[in-house]
Amino acid sequence: MRVVIAEDSVLLRAGLVEVLEKFGIEVAAATPDAESVLAAIEEHRPDLAILDVRMPPTFTDEGLRAALTVRRQWPQTKVLVLSQYVEERYATELLSEQTSGVGYLLKDRVADVREFVDALQRVAAGGTALDPEVVAQLLIRRRSDPIERLTPREKEVLGLMAEGRSNAGIATALVVSDSAVAKHINNIFAKLDLAESPDNDHRRVMAVLRYLRNSP
Amino acid sequence: MTSIRAIVRGPFTASTWLATMQVMTGAAVAVIVFSVMIALASVAIVVLPTVVLVAVPFIAMLACAEVFTIWQRSRIAAFTGVQITVARGLLPRHSDASLISDLLKAARTLSTWRQIGYHLIVGPAIALAGGTAVAVCWAGALIYTATPLQLLLFPATIGTSAPKDIAVTLAGPVLFFVAPWVARATARLDTVTAAAMLGPTRADEVRRLAESRAATIEAADAERRRMERDLHDGTQQRLVSMAMRLGLALATLEDLPDEARKVIERAHEDAKEALKELRDLVQGMHPAILADRGLDAALSGVAARAPLPVALTVDLPDGRPLAAIEAVAFFVVSETLTNTAKHADATQVHVDVTHHGKLLTIRIEDDGHGGADPRKGSGLQGLRQRVASVDGTLRIHSPHGGPTVITAELPCES
Numbered sequence: 001m002r003v004v005i006a007e008d009s010v011l012l013r014a015g016l017v018e019v020l021e022k023f024g025i026e027v028a029a030a031t032p033d034a035e036s037v038l039a040a041i042e043e044h045r046p047d048l049a050i051l052d053v054r055m056p057p058t059f060t061d062e063g064l065r066a067a068l069t070v071r072r073q074w075p076q077t078k079v080l081v082l083s084q085y086v087e088e089r090y091a092t093e094l095l096s097e098q099t100s101g102v103g104y105l106l107k108d109r110v111a112d113v114r115e116f117v118d119a120l121q122r123v124a125a126g127g128t129a130l131d132p133e134v135v136a137q138l139l140i141r142r143r144s145d146p147i148e149r150l151t152p153r154e155k156e157v158l159g160l161m162a163e164g165r166s167n168a169g170i171a172t173a174l175v176v177s178d179s180a181v182a183k184h185i186n187n188i189f190a191k192l193d194l195a196e197s198p199d200n201d202h203r204r205v206m207a208v209l210r211y212l213r214n215s216p
Numbered sequence: 217m218t219s220i221r222a223i224v225r226g227p228f229t230a231s232t233w234l235a236t237m238q239v240m241t242g243a244a245v246a247v248i249v250f251s252v253m254i255a256l257a258s259v260a261i262v263v264l265p266t267v268v269l270v271a272v273p274f275i276a277m278l279a280c281a282e283v284f285t286i287w288q289r290s291r292i293a294a295f296t297g298v299q300i301t302v303a304r305g306l307l308p309r310h311s312d313a314s315l316i317s318d319l320l321k322a323a324r325t326l327s328t329w330r331q332i333g334y335h336l337i338v339g340p341a342i343a344l345a346g347g348t349a350v351a352v353c354w355a356g357a358l359i360y361t362a363t364p365l366q367l368l369l370f371p372a373t374i375g376t377s378a379p380k381d382i383a384v385t386l387a388g389p390v391l392f393f394v395a396p397w398v399a400r401a402t403a404r405l406d407t408v409t410a411a412a413m414l415g416p417t418r419a420d421e422v423r424r425l426a427e428s429r430a431a432t433i434e435a436a437d438a439e440r441r442r443m444e445r446d447l448h449d450g451t452q453q454r455l456v457s458m459a460m461r462l463g464l465a466l467a468t469l470e471d472l473p474d475e476a477r478k479v480i481e482r483a484h485e486d487a488k489e490a491l492k493e494l495r496d497l498v499q500g501m502h503p504a505i506l507a508d509r510g511l512d513a514a515l516s517g518v519a520a521r522a523p524l525p526v527a528l529t530v531d532l533p534d535g536r537p538l539a540a541i542e543a544v545a546f547f548v549v550s551e552t553l554t555n556t557a558k559h560a561d562a563t564q565v566h567v568d569v570t571h572h573g574k575l576l577t578i579r580i581e582d583d584g585h586g587g588a589d590p591r592k593g594s595g596l597q598g599l600r601q602r603v604a605s606v607d608g609t610l611r612i613h614s615p616h617g618g619p620t621v622i623t624a625e626l627p628c629e630s
Contacts, residue, residue, distance in 0.1 A: 009453040015460050022468055054448065060508045084452050085495060087505045088520075089513035107452075108491045111459035111484065113467045137520040140528050 001124055002046040005030040006037035006063060007082070008055045012107070016050065019110065023117045032056070034066040041070060046077055048124040052107075053083040053090065064090050071098060080123050082107050088137035091130060099208055103129035103164070119164070128164040128208065135159040138211065147211060149191045157184040162208045226396035235396075235403035238295035239343075239350045242406050245291060246343030249284045253336040256280065271319060277332060278322060284335045285414050296407050300415045327420060334413035342409055346402035353395035360388030433540050433605055440502035440543075447498050455494065459487035496521055500550045502543060511542045515549055515569065522553040524562060530569045537576055537628040544606050545569070545578055548599060548624045552580045555595045560584025560620055576628040579621065586618035599624075 003025055007013040010032075017027045029040035033056045041049055049070050051063040067079040078101035081094060091104050103123035109131065110116050119129040139155060150158065153174075160170045171181045185204075192210050194203045226232055260273040289300045322328050364385045416424065462484040466477070499517055506514040512530045519526040536542065549567055556562055562584030570577050590596035590612060603610040608626035 009449070009457075011457045012453050012460075015457045019460060019464055022464065054504065059445070060504065084448055084456075085499060085503065085505070085517065087503075087509070087513060088516045089505065089509050107456045108459065108488060108495075110456060111463040111488050111491075113460065113463045133520065137516040140516060140519045140526055 001048065001121070002026045002028045002044065003048045003050055003120075003124075004028050004037060004040045004044055004046045004077075005050045006032070006034060006055060006066065007050070007052040008032050009052075012052075016110070019113055019116070023113075025117070025120075034062040037066060038069060041074055041077055045074065048078045048080060048120065050080050050082060050120070053081060061090065064094060067094060067102070068097065071102065078102070078123050078126065080105065080120055080129065082110070086131045086134045086137075088134055091134045091138070095128075095209075099128055099205055101126045101128075104134060105129060105131045106133060122164050128162065130163045132159070132163060135162055138162075147192075150188060154184050154188050154191070157181060158188055158207060158211055161185070161188075161204060162211055223393050226393055229396070232396040232399055234295050235399040236350060236354070238291070238403045238406060239346050239399060241291055241295075242339075243343045243347030245284075245287055246340045246347075249287075249335050250340040252280050253277065253284075253332070257336060271316070274319065274323070278328070281328075281331050281335050285331055288334075288339070288410050288414060292407055292410050295403070298407055298411060300411050302414065302416070327417060330413045330417070334410070338409055338413060342402075342406055346406060350395070350399045350402055353391055353398045357388055357391035357395050360384055360391060363388060429605070430540070437502065437540060437543050441504075441507065444498050444502050444504060447494065448504070452491065452494060452498075455487055455491050459484060459491060462487060500554065502546070506542060506546055507539065510536045511545055511569070514542075514546055515567070518546070518550045518553065519567060522565070523557045524553075524565060526553065526565045526567055528567045528569075532569065532571050532576075537626075540606055541576060541626050541628050544602055544608065545576060545624070545626055547602055548578050548610075548622075549580065551595065551599050551602075552622055555588070556580075556582045556584060556620070559588070560586075560618070562618075562620075571628065574627060574629060576626040578624045578626070580623075581619055581621045584618050584620055585616070586614045586620050587616045588612060588614035588620050588622075 003020060005013060005016055005020075005027060007016060007030070013030050013032070017030050020027050028044035028046050029037075031037045031040055034051070037049065037051065049067070051067050051070075053061055053063040055062040063081055063083070067081050070077055070079050080103035081090075082105055083090070084107050086104060086106050094102060094104055101123060103119060105116075105119060109119070123129050136159075139159065147155070147158075156174065157170055160173055165173065167178055167181045167185070171178045174181070188207055189203055192207055194206050194210075256273050256277045260270055260277070263269040263273065285302060289302070292298055292300060462480055465472075465480055466484060472480070499521065503514050503517060505517065510532075512532050515528055515530055519528040537545070549569075553565065553567075556565055560582050562582035565580065565582045568577075568579045570579075588596060590600060596612060600610045603624050603626065606626055608624055611623045612620070613622075614620040
């Protein structure tokens with residue numbers, strides 16, 4: 001796997017490169033701002049771009065806008081957005097166009113390097129990785145939509161789905177059996193009016209989308 | 217018998233002669249000021265039919281009045297020590313607007329006409345009347361005191377009746393002791409009038425205080441943003457780097473002795489905890505998203521980080537309130553959630569942010585045990601002060617047994 005990094009802190013840029021190379025991931029370019037990362041992606045066409053949200057020149061949401069540009073212009077390049085703080089508003093904007101091949105994590109998550117590399121590989125493979133903090137913020141904001149019909153446990157399961165976890169991953173996180181998770185997920189599909197379809201993954205994505213959007 | 221003593225000592229005190237000098241210099245200054253102002257006013261009246269030309273004498277009047285105000289302030293300060301503050305200069309300066317609109321603005325400003333009125337009418341009138349009165353008193357005292365001497369030396373030259381001689385003889389000393397009071401009263405009138413007409417009005421003062429308060433609030437907000445940025449660019453990145461390197465060591469070093477692994481694991485956990493605590497602290501203060509995406513977006517984070525379940529409803533129109541209002545609104549929610557988590561023993565909090573007319577209303581209700589009292593503890597008091605700093609109101613309804621409802625209403629134009 002080849003990645004391109006945009007991170008304005010020299011310290012973290014070097015650290016990220018070191019971590020990724022230790023895990024056999026090739027870093028094609030590591031840049032300090034959004035403009036140069038777009039040029040690097042154009043040049044290297046990596047599998048994944050890791051983008052910091054706050055970068056020069058305005059230090060607001062450069063990385064977020066760059067992520068949207070990348071997904072639009074180079075669909076084969078997936079994006080993982082990292083930030084010192086996660087905000088549901090940014091997550092919603094980031095996931096407004098597509099929910100696959102997108103990740104949004106707190107920078108803290110880099111500290112648990114194995115989990116971080118797992119999340120990174122999940123996103124590169126076309127999955128999603130949403131920080132639990134974002135999921136918590138999203139849960140607070142949903143009041144008058146079908147999500148409210150879910151039980152707290154089902155919401156928890158849906159939250160973990162939105163983070164990009166598999167059934168087995170959800171079962172481990174909640175310390176329940178795989179079949180219990182499957183039952184919860186079926187209930188979620190039913191309550192969100194997602195009809196049976198042969199493609200189970202598609203329904204998963206739809207459920208997460210419902211979860212992230214106000215209108216069903 | 218202090219009053220008799222004061223009368224006797226009157227002519228021999230410094231204040232008497234300072235007052236006399238103040239009135240006399242006032243008269244001298246008034247002659248110049250009045251001549252210039254009346255000339256300019258006459259020109260203005262003559263050219264009044266040609267509207268555009270009026271601007272010329274008007275500008276000249278503003279310029280002269282500004283100089284005269286400085287003179288009069290200096291004179292009053294020199295003799296009395298009273299410092300008359302000036303709200304602002306009369307002539308428009310450092311303005312992006314056109315000269316004409318600046319002049320129209322000056323012409324509509326009360327303080328302009330108060331100052332011109334002082335220099336043209338009130339000042340000269342007081343100087344003339346007061347100056348004359350004081351001069352007459354002192355001159356009379358001097359001349360009449362000399363009368364007995366004149367009668368004694370040259371009795372033939374006057375030759376008037378005895379009662380009149382006695383009256384005239386008495387007039388000298390009487391005037392000598394009355395003159396100080398006239399001088400001081402005139403000087404007092406001079407000072408008070410100048411302060412009232414050249415100094416700031418109540419409205420000027422209110423505006424100045426409002427501006428300085430807004431500047432203070434803005435400075436405090438800027439300071440919070442700066443701290444947030446500094447922490448973000450420095451300490452937080454370093455902590456992330458540290459946690460990452462410790463994590464890398466744990467993940468990649470195979471043959472660590474058990475003890476070393478335990479130490480690193482502990483340091484790794486500490487670093488992550490420090491990151492979380494720092495993030496919560498900074499985010500509770502002034503999150504970057506508040507400036508970037510507004511109040512609505514910023515509240516999700518603070519509500520989700522609260523250690524108890526929060527249901528958040530935000531209903532705001534598209535336009536955003538002023539940054540200072542957003543900052544206070546954010547602080548109200550953040551601080552109240554912290555207080556509730558600490559003291560209320562609540563299991564659920566409802567936060568509703570709505571907007572009606574020109575009011576932004578924040579209502580926070582918890583199901584805790586109530587009894588919140590602003591007089592105990594500084595949390596609620598600080599909250600009330602912060603809300604008051606933008607002319608908002610804070611109501612706390614917290615009977616014993618609960619529930620607690622805190623309502624903040626903030627003025628909001630959008």
